[in-house]
Amino acid sequence: MENHLQTKDWGLGLKGNTIIAGPCSAETPEQIENVCLDMIKENMIPDVFRAGIWKPRTRPGSFEGIGEDGLKWMEIVRHHLNIPITTEVGNTAHVEMALKHKVDILWIGARTTVNPFAVQEIAEALRGVDIPVMVKNPMNPDLQLWLGALERLQAIGINKLAAIHRGFSDSYDKRFRNKPNWSMPIHLKREWKGMEVINDPSHIVGNREGILETAQRAINFGLDGLMIETHHDPDKAWSDAKQQVTPARLKEILSKIDFKDNLGEENPSERLNDLRMAIDHLDDQLLDILQERFSLIDQVGAYKREHHLTVFQSDRWKYVMESRTKKGVDKNLSEKFMKELLYCIHEESVKRQEKQLREADSVKK
Numbered sequence: 001m002e003n004h005l006q007t008k009d010w011g012l013g014l015k016g017n018t019i020i021a022g023p024c025s026a027e028t029p030e031q032i033e034n035v036c037l038d039m040i041k042e043n044m045i046p047d048v049f050r051a052g053i054w055k056p057r058t059r060p061g062s063f064e065g066i067g068e069d070g071l072k073w074m075e076i077v078r079h080h081l082n083i084p085i086t087t088e089v090g091n092t093a094h095v096e097m098a099l100k101h102k103v104d105i106l107w108i109g110a111r112t113t114v115n116p117f118a119v120q121e122i123a124e125a126l127r128g129v130d131i132p133v134m135v136k137n138p139m140n141p142d143l144q145l146w147l148g149a150l151e152r153l154q155a156i157g158i159n160k161l162a163a164i165h166r167g168f169s170d171s172y173d174k175r176f177r178n179k180p181n182w183s184m185p186i187h188l189k190r191e192w193k194g195m196e197v198i199n200d201p202s203h204i205v206g207n208r209e210g211i212l213e214t215a216q217r218a219i220n221f222g223l224d225g226l227m228i229e230t231h232h233d234p235d236k237a238w239s240d241a242k243q244q245v246t247p248a249r250l251k252e253i254l255s256k257i258d259f260k261d262n263l264g265e266e267n268p269s270e271r272l273n274d275l276r277m278a279i280d281h282l283d284d285q286l287l288d289i290l291q292e293r294f295s296l297i298d299q300v301g302a303y304k305r306e307h308h309l310t311v312f313q314s315d316r317w318k319y320v321m322e323s324r325t326k327k328g329v330d331k332n333l334s335e336k337f338m339k340e341l342l343y344c345i346h347e348e349s350v351k352r353q354e355k356q357l358r359e360a361d362s363v364k365k
Helices: 029-041 068-080 092-100 116-125 143-155 183-191 201-205 208-220 247-256 270-306 314-330 335-364
Strands: 018-022 048-050 085-088 105-108 133-136 161-165 196-199 225-229
Touching: 018 196, 018 247, 029 068, 029 247, 068 085, 068 092, 092 116, 116 143, 133 143, 143 161, 143 183, 161 183, 183 196, 196 208, 201 208, 201 225, 208 225, 208 247, 225 247, 270 335, 314 335
Parallel strands: 018 048, 018 225, 048 085, 085 105, 105 133, 133 161, 161 196, 196 225
Antiparallel strands: none
16 A cells, blocks of 8 residues: 555564464453463463453353453463553443553454444544554455554554454355455555564364464464464353363464564575566466457457357356366366456456447447
C-alpha cells in the first residue's frame, strides 16, 4: 500500500519468532498460577502471556469470560514470569479496564474486526495511548477489511501494530475449525511491508493434535510467530478445551518446528539468487506465451462474431478442462491448481471476447 511508510518497524518490538501462549480464558487465580508454574517447570517461558477476559460467544449461556476480576489475576503472571501480558478487547469499556490494569498488549478479535464501527470506537478510545495492538483477521476472508482495521489504528497514532492470522469461517471444509487460507496473511504482508503477522494454529485447527502441522506451515510461509493456547489441565478448561495444550506439550511442539530465517531485505546467497533469476526468466517466458495465447483468443473471438456464434462453447470448455487438467497432473501439478489456473484463463478469455462483441455492437449503432 503506497501510503504506508515502507521503512516503518511494525510489530510488537520483540526479536525473532514471537511465541504467545496462555489459556483461552482466565478462569481462576489458581489456574493462572498453575499455568505459570508449569511453564517455569518446563522451562517454557513464552515471549507474551495471553488470556481471554471477555469471550464473545456465538450463543448466550456458555462461558463468556470472567470479566475485570481476571485482569487483577494477571499480576500473578508478572510476579512469576515477568513477561508482557495480552488480552482481547471488544469495546471501549474493555479498553478502559485493560489500560487501568496495565495490560501490555491488546488484541482485537475476529468478531470485532468484521465491524468497522466497533474498530473505530476502540481506536478512538486508544487515541494518545502508546500501546501495541494486534488485530485478528475478520471471520470472512476479506483482506481489505483486515487492512482497514489496522489502518484505523494507525490513523489515531498507534505505532506498534501486528496482525493475527486465525483462519476464516468455512462451513464446507471440515478439516479445520477455521480454514487457514494461507494466501490472505501472505497478501497482507505484501500489501503492508514490515507488518508482523502472528499465526494462531489453535483456532485454525480447533484441536490440539493438528497444532504442530499448522504451526510449521505458518513458519514455512514466513509468518512471524505463533499464538498457542496453553493450559495446565486442558481437558478441564472452561472454554475451547480441545484446542489447548499443556506447557510440556507446547515445549515439545516448539522443539519440533523448523523455524526459518527470514531474509527480508538482506542479500540472499549466490545460489538463491541464481535460482530466483532462473524463475524470473521462466516467468518472462510464461507471460510471452500467455500474450500469444490471448492473441489467438482474440482471433477466435473475431471468428465467433463474424459467424454469430456464442462466446461460451460448453463442449470445447469441457474438453480443455479435462485434457489440460490430466496433462498437468501427469506433470506432477495438482488437480486443484490446474482447475483454478484454467478457470482464470477461461474467465479472461471470455471477458476479451465479450469486449469484442460490445465494441462491434457499438460500431453498428
